[in-house]
Amino acid sequence: MEFFNQITQYAISGLSTGAIYALIGLSFAIIFNSTGIINFAQGEFVMLGGVLAIVSITALHLPMPAAVAVAVVGTTAVGLAFERLAIRPLKNATPLSLIIVTIGASILIRGLVMLIWGKDTKALPPFSGDTPIEVAGATILPQHLWIFAVTLLVIVASRLFFHHTITGKAMRACSFNRRAASLVGIGVGRMVLLSFLISSALGALAGVIIAPLTMTAYDVGVMLGLKGFCAAIMGGMGSGFGTVLGGLILGVLESLGAGLISSGYKDAIAFFILLLILFVRPQGLFKKGETDRV
C-alpha cells in the first residue's frame, strides 16, 4: 500500500510537470508547423508570462485574473513584435538561420528581463489557496488542479481550432505545403503571424500557471524550453496530440526516475530519452514515417 501511494504521488507530480511540458511543446509545434523553424525563444515566453503576472500583482496591484490577462496579452505582444521585427524581414532565410535568430532573441529577452526585473527569484501567490488535497493516497495542491484543467482546456480548444475552423485548417494547410497553400489563396504571412500569436500566448499561459508552484526568475525559460522541446520531439514535432502525450510521458518518467532510481539523474533521464528518440525514431513516437514523393 505504501509503495502504491508512493507511485501515485510520483505519477501525479509527474503528470503536472508533464502538463507544463506539453503546453510548451505544443507551442513549439505550432510555430514549427507554420514556419518550419524551431523557436528557441519559446522558453522566454514562458518566463515572460510568469514575470509579467508577478509584476502586475506586486507593482500594479491588479487582482489575479487581470494579472493573468496582462501576462498573456503582454507576452503575446512580445511574440508578435518578435515575428515582425526578427522573422518577417528575413524573407529568404533558411530555417537554420531563422533558428539562430530565435536563439539570439532568447538571449536578448532574458538579458532585458534581467536588467529591468533583477536577478531574484520571485513567487506568484497560488490561484486558490495552499491547502493540500488528498487524492488516492497522494497529496496535491489546488494549483495542480488548475494546471490539469488549463492544459485539458487548451488541448481541446486547439483540437477544435485546428480541425474545425477555416483559419485552423488554413494553418495546417500551410504546414503541409506552403506554396500550395498560398496558391489556393491562404495568406501564408498572416498564418505565420497567427502561429506566433498562439504560441506566445500558450507559452505565457504555461508560465503563469506554474509560477505559484515553481517560482520564477529571468533564467527559468532555458530549462523549461528544452523540456518542452523534448516533448515536441517525442511527439514527432508538429503532431499536437503526440506532443501532449510526449510531455506527459516525459514528466512522469522524470518523476518516477527521481523517486525510484536517483534524483541526481532527473534531467539526465529527459535528455537520455531525447537522444534515444532522435537515434531510434527521429520521426517521433506517435508519427508515421514520412515519405518523400519524387
Added chain:
Amino acid sequence: MRRILGSVSLIMLLCSANAALAAAPVKIGALFAVTGPASFLGEPEKNTLELLVKEANAKGGIKGAKIELVIYDTGGDATKAVQLANKLIKNDHVAVIVGPTTTGETMAVIPIAEKEQIPLISCAAGIKITDPVKKWVFKTPANDHVAAEKIFNQAEKLKQKNLALITVSDSFGASGREQLKAMAAKRGFKIVADEVYSPKDTDMTPQLYKIKAAKPDAVICWGTNPGPAVVAKNMHQLGLKIQLYQSHGVASKKFIELAGNEAAQGIMLPAGKLAVYHLLKKSDPQAKLLKDYADDYKKAYGVEPSTFGGYAYDGFQIIGAAVKNGAATPAQIRDEIEKQGRLVGVSGVFKMSPTDHNGLDLSAFEMVRIQNGDWTIVH
C-alpha cells in the same frame, strides 16, 4: 662638488620617495561574479566594496593613503577569473585582490596568487581554499562545516538521531553534503535518506516522498534559493510534520518570502548575524557594525544588504586594518593580515593566524527559527 651634488640628489630622492610613500594610493583589485549564475553573490559584493571605498576616500583615505579600486566581472567563469587575475596583477599592478566569488574560481586563481605573491582574500566558502593553509590566500566566509556543526548541535539537543539529507547538485550542495555526511558519522547520527536535486528543479515531491518513507527525525536541506523554498513548500504540501533544517545559504528574508509564511513556519537554520542584527543583544561585539553596514547599504542601494555582501565588507576591513598598520606592498599586507589578531567583521569576529587563514569559529552563526514570517533566535 660631484660628491655634494650626488648626496643632495640622493637626499632629494629619499625625500620624494618618502613623500610618495605617505600619499601613495593602495590599489585593490577585485574579481566578482557580477553576472551569471552566481550574480546573487557577486552583485552585493561589488556594491559593498564600491560603497566602502567611496566612504574611505571621502574621509581622506586610510592613514592618508587613497584607495584605488579595480573591479572585474568574472561571470562566475573560472577561466575568465584566471585571465582577469593575471590582468589585475600584470596590468593594473594591484597590491591585493578581493574575491573571486565562488569556490571554483578561487581554486583556479590560487596558483597565480601564490606564484605572483599577491595576497588573495576570497569571498567563497569552500573549505579547500584555506585548508591546507596557503601562504598568500585568505577567505572571509565561514567554512560550511561550521554551519553544519551548528545544525548538529541543535539536532543533538532535540534528540533527533535519524536525519535525512536533501542537497542541491552544485558545488555548494556537494560540499555541504560531504561535510554533513562526514560529521554525522563522527557524531553518531544516522543518515537514513540522502537525496539530491538539481539547481533548476521545480518539484521535489519525489525526493521528499522517499524521505518520508525513511521516517527521519529531521530533514536537512542544503542549497541556495529557490530550491530550498520549493523543498519547504513541497513538505507543506505532503503534510510532512518533520523538523526541517536549512543551511546558511538561504539566510535572508527572501527565503521566507519565496516559501510563504505557512510553509516556512518552524524551519530552523544557522544564519550569519547580519540577517538578525536587530535581534542581537547590545553587548554583542558585532551589533553596532552590522547595524551601520545595514543602514549604509540600504541608503546607498535601497535594498537590504545580504550576507554575501558582508564577505566583501570583511575583505576590505582586513585590508584596511593592514594598511592602517603601515602595510603598502603585497608582502607587507600579507604579513599584517596574518598577525592582525581580533577583528570584528560582518561574518563574525576574525582571528587570523599563520595556521588559520579564515579565523572564524562557531560564533559566526546564530541558530534561528522562522516564526510567523520572521526570525527568532534559538537559545
